[in-house]
Amino acid sequence: MLSTLARTATRRPLTVILLWLLFLLLGFGLGTGVFGRLSDDVPDVPGTESELAEEYLARVDPAGETVTAVVAGEAVSDAALRAQVERAVAEVREIAGVAAVPDPYRTPGLIAEDGQALVVPVTFEGGLDEDAETDATDAAADRIRQIEAPDVHVSGGELLGRQLGERAQEDVKNAELISLPVVLALLLVVFGGLRAAALPLVIAVSGIAGAFLALFAFSEVTDISVYAIQVTTMLGLGLAVDYALLMLVRFREERRHTDEVVEAVHRTVAAAGRTVLFSGVTVAVSLTGLLVFPSVFLRSMGLAVAAVVVVDMLAALTLLPALLTKFGGKIKPARVRPDGEEGRLFARLARFAARRRIAVIATVVPALLVLALPVTGLTIGIGDAKQLPASTEARQLYDTVDEHFPPGTGVSPITVVVRPGTDPATAERISGLSGAESRELPGGATVVEIQPPGSVDGKAATDLVERIRDLRGDEPVEVTGVAARLIDFREMLAERAPWAALTVLAGIFALLFAFTGSVLIPLRTIATTLLSLGAALGVVVWVFQDGHLAGLLGAEGLGALSLTAPPLIVAIAFGLAMDYELFILARMREARERGEADQEAVVTGLRRSGRVVTCAALLLAVVFGAFMTGGFSPILQIGLGLTLAVLIDATVVRMLLVPATMALLGRHAWWAPRPLRRVHDRFGLTEAASAAEPPVPMKV
Structure with a gap:
């Protein structure tokens, strides 16, 4: 397959380039339409109690969306301001699609005790189509923003x-403007x-x-989180640079052995292309x-990010060879060091780790475990507007309400659906809870809404949900709301995480075995990768959950990580770590096929891949860092987690722990049982040998 791709790219480079140009036009034309379809709601899990209750309420008691406005910054009792607010409320009520707008001056609880702020909730009719709801929302928001006051926010x-x-x-856009010039500057230094x-x-x-x-494709069939766009874009940008860097470094090496550009491209695709x-x-x-x-958000993220990875891979295997065929003749071959040994620093590190393998393992492993310790206290939350940048209108509304109103104001209630047939004593106990308000539904059901103490998804709220579920026993009572959805999401993660881990580890083991023909190298790779991943996630918990040094990143300790962050950090960082492992293993394997001894091959592998891995990790860190400038807390968490995972893995793990563990295993590292060896000989894929450079003796 690789040879076919290489031949196509070199025989018809202009055709390949034009096809990719068409793809780019589609991506930046049609694809950018996804920005108008993003959702901030991600914790829904089909089939859970909270989701079933929401669906039931949507059928029997459809209610429209609600937006909230806050007016603050001066005494709301001022006659001129009151006249403005009352006039705006009256006009918003007349907008088509608006169901209710209470008068804040006559409705208890809508004016702050200090008299410096008021809240105006606007509820829309249920069943509106998308265009009608958008028109009604915009009209209501625009009218309220016409109120002349120091602070007017609607969200x-x-x-x-x-x-x-x-x-x-x-x-x-800002992340691309920051990262692309920096990446270009670093690439200029490299090449x-x-x-x-x-x-x-x-x-x-x-x-x-x-x-x-x-x-955009996935937004046609499911909701796409607002955070998905940054995650997929940063990964698409970072991996594309990684793959192109690997291919270009190999192309420059191959140019040392041939003056024919097409032949160098074929060799590059056959060797680095396989990696x-x-x-x-x-x-x-x-x-x-x-x-x-079963989470729609996690599934759509997995599919979308995997699709981006495939696009990057295909671009590196088709577009880049076509570009090299047209323009590669003017790219200089890699320089040869006078002493004949490239990557001297990485060779020295590998030799040091090989000689002091026990000391290196005894130092690095405990250090990474210490960094990973905070993971034992990890907790997740849906979060509130504190996760948003201070410049967003939703955060400004939250901060204004938080400043002027009592804690818990505006927090979504816990909703209890008491179905017909529920034991009256159970229904009475639930209705008798502090702050409970009940109303009848068509069909005989009752809805009980209870205002939770504290934050919308804090411990007090989740404890209240658990208490209600304990009270109902086996009765047909369902609990929904933000806190209930969080509990259901946590239970889903706990139930499915072992199966997810088993699926990934089994797949990774099979791929690494196909690549190396060894059963011990995949096990060693998985173990060392989990160490770097645990260390990175531990630091994220320490910063964003516990609040240490969070201010340096423009964030604050939230008491929990965003529920989107841990699964995405684990899945993506694990894949990126395998990326660098394959870069190194490819060179080790190639050295062994040239006849080098096992430990010599380890040093040669690090010597020839260390520069690529280090540069790739640095470039990825630049990309992730640029996306962290946006200020969304979930993106900060994911960005920091991936940056740390990449840097720890590409430096401490790959440059020290890998050669130390390979030296400890010795010749057994490449071992496999005879039956599996036969399977690999028949079906396994290996890195093609390059135009050989002489092996470099290892100095131990």
């Missing part, structure tokens, strides 16, 4: 999703020429287009763990 409902979508689009440095950016732009198209192919498949397999979860 919530359908309006919140659009506000976040616009902010996400702005953040992606020493603009032509070679620009090619990875062309592949990176293809990755971004792929991210937009993949998300890219395996890497892309491995990253995609790492993301299949997300498909095990």
